[in-house]
Amino acid sequence: MTxxxxxxxxxxxxxxxxxxxxxxxxxxxxxxxxxxxxxxxLREHRTLLExxxxxxxxxxxxxxxxxxxxxxxxxxxRLRSLLQSSSRRWERVLIAELISVDFDPxxxxxxxxxxxxxxxxxxxxxxxxxGVMGQVIHVSPLSSTAMLITDPSHAIPIQVNRNGLRAxxxxxxxxxxxxxxxxxxxxxxxxxxLLVTSGLGQRFPAGYPVAEITRVERNPAEPFATITATPLxxxxxxxxxxxxxxxxxxxEE
Amino acid sequence: MSTVYHRGGWVIAMSFTVALxxxxxxxxxxxxxxxxxxxxxxLIYWCMAxxxxxxxxxxxxxxxxxxxxHGAVLGQYALSLALIAYFTLNLHQRMRIYPLLQQSLIVxxxxxxxxxxxxxxxxxxGQSPDSLAYWLPSLTSMLLWAxxxxxLRDLRRxxxxx
Numbered sequence: 070m071t072x073x074x075x076x077x078x079x080x081x082x083x084x085x086x087x088x089x090x091x092x093x094x095x096x097x098x099x100x101x102x103x104x105x106x107x108x109x110x111l112r113e114h115r116t117l118l119e120x121x122x123x124x125x126x127x128x129x130x131x132x133x134x135x136x137x138x139x140x141x142x143x144x145x146x147r148l149r150s151l152l153q154s155s156s157r158r159w160e161r162v163l164i165a166e167l168i169s170v171d172f173d174p175x176x177x178x179x180x181x182x183x184x185x186x187x188x189x190x191x192x193x194x195x196x197x198x199x200g201v202m203g204q205v206i207h208v209s210p211l212s213s214t215a216m217l218i219t220d221p222s223h224a225i226p227i228q229v230n231r232n233g234l235r236a237x238x239x240x241x242x243x244x245x246x247x248x249x250x251x252x253x254x255x256x257x258x259x260x261x262x263l264l265v266t267s268g269l270g271q272r273f274p275a276g277y278p279v280a281e282i283t284r285v286e287r288n289p290a291e292p293f294a295t296i297t298a299t300p301l302x303x304x305x306x307x308x309x310x311x312x313x314x315x316x317x318x319x320x321e322e
Numbered sequence: 323m324s325t326v327y328h329r330g331g332w333v334i335a336m337s338f339t340v341a342l343x344x345x346x347x348x349x350x351x352x353x354x355x356x357x358x359x360x361x362x363x364x365l366i367y368w369c370m371a372x373x374x375x376x377x378x379x380x381x382x383x384x385x386x387x388x389x390x391x392h393g394a395v396l397g398q399y400a401l402s403l404a405l406i407a408y409f410t411l412n413l414h415q416r417m418r419i420y421p422l423l424q425q426s427l428i429v430x431x432x433x434x435x436x437x438x439x440x441x442x443x444x445x446x447x448g449q450s451p452d453s454l455a456y457w458l459p460s461l462t463s464m465l466l467w468a469x470x471x472x473x474l475r476d477l478r479r480x481x482x483x484x
Contacts, residue, residue: 086390093339094391097346170346173392174354175451207393214393222449242451 080207084185087209094180094212098168161314163187167307168212175242177217179203181310184211192272194313200278200301201225201266202310217304218279219244227279228267232257235267238280238298244305247280249296254287256294264298274313328375330483337364337474338384346391355455358463359433360470361388365403366429367474369410370417372483381407395447402439406432422468430464 165183172178183189185208193205195215203217216223221242227249228235234256238247252258262282268275280298287294341360349357361384368376385400392399409432410417417425437460444450477483 083390083396086386090342090387090390093343094346097343097348101348169348170391171348171354171357173394174357175453175456176393176449178393 083207084209087207088211091209091211094168094170097170101169163189163312163314164309165189165213165312166309172214175221177203177220177223177240177242177244177304178206179215179217179310181205181213181215181312182211183312184209184213186210189213189312194273194277196277196311196313197302197307197309199303200280201273202300202302202304202307204272205312215310218300218302219247219304225273225279226267226269227264229258230263230265230278234258235269236264238264245299246283247298247300249282249298250293252294252296253292254289254294258282258285258294258296260285328484330478330481331375333477333481333483334368334372334376337368337477342384342387342391345388355458356462357459358466359436359459361385362403362406362433362436363429363463363467363470364474365407366410366432367471369407370414371475371478373411373414376407377411378404378407381405395443398440398443401443402436405439406436409435422471425471426464426467429467430460433460433463 163183165181165187168180168182170180172180181189181195189205189208191205191208195202195204201218203215203220203223205213206216207214217240218225218238219240219242221240223240225238226235227238234252236249236252238249241248249264260282263278264280264282266273266275266277266279278301280300282296282298284297285294286296338361341364344360345357365376365381365384369381381403382400385403386396388394388399388403389396413428417428420428434457437457441450441456
């Protein structure tokens with residue numbers, strides 16, 4: 070146990086056992102997958118048309134904002150080259166599906182259907198359409214386990230999008246709350262602030278939305294404010310997640 | 323000395339497989355804390371019924387699978403299940419003659435012991451659960467023991483596992 074916890078010496082054994090367990094997990098997932106498939110194929114023609122229409126309008130909107138993004142990105146690269154800092158490039162992404170199996174209810178972990186055969190490594194960041202979800206902690210050839218940002222042993226370096234104030238968001242074990250400790254009472258932080266990844270720690274790429282501050286409590290008797298945030302990602306509803314290959318950040322001197 | 327023929331090993335393997343699958347089965351949020359320790363219950367049954375076949379070694383192997391399933395540190399469930407198997411082997415002659423109610427009380431104590439061991443290990447790792455709901459599985463295991471016992475006993479008699 071000590072070997073596994075401290076040195077990760079038993080990764081090989083764990084990976085082998087995971088491969089043995091994977092068919093079981095697959096079987097457990099099967100009824101749910103069949104249910105999804107059935108509800109998809111038995112959908113009404115009309116609802117499909119409607120969905121198609123809304124998706125098309127949304128895609129158009131996204132396309133327009135992408136147009137703007139392209140010019141913004143070019144401008145950003147130009148400005149960065151003026152500042153002689155390393156330019157950021159888009160990372161490679163991979164879509165993985167969740168396998169519906171339960172873990173310990175006191176941890177927040179999920180199982181993905183992609184593993185080391187798809188090039189997933191330990192520590193891969195995980196995002197969905199709304200924000201950062203977590204990171205991969207165990208990889209086996211066919212599947213991988215990821216820890217969500219709300220797991221009690223997870224911490225993620227963040228910054229306040231409005232003013233760049235840096236902090237760390239800790240998981241609480243509850244599905245919809247993060248704890249942000251060690252922020253002084255007089256810090257400029259308020260309810261509704263958007264928290265994004267800061268890229269420090271070199272695990273999560275910088276600039277992805279993480280959470281929104283829901284409560285700031287300043288008690289003059291305590292050295293630090295009590296700050297709670299809600300994750301933006303749909304941690305308990307997501308079916309598909311994106312795995313991001315972290316960009317190579319060059320630390321400037 | 324007569325040679326003893328073992329048969330029906332696949333029934334034992336299947337029962338553990340089903341127990342592991344039940345451990346992973348997604349439950350609604352309110353029920354997630356109530357999930358009984360299926361694998362522990364099946365292990366206790368087989369240790370009690372066939373102590374010469376199922377013992378500490380099998381408990382350890384099943385525990386390793388549980389570790390992987392729970393994403394826990396490799397060895398914590400293995401250690402606890404090996405210990406449970408050891409205690410059951412010591413108690414099996416007494417447990418066999420107890421009525422079901424008394425058996426389920428012993429199951430409660432055994433599952434509590436397993437959970438205690440796991441909180442200790444987690445405490446060392448700094449991940450100890452801070453809610454009393456953590457202890458609920460031992461209660462649900464106790465309540466479901468009679469049912470598990472009867473199902474497994476009928477299976478054993480039907481397939482003449484020995």
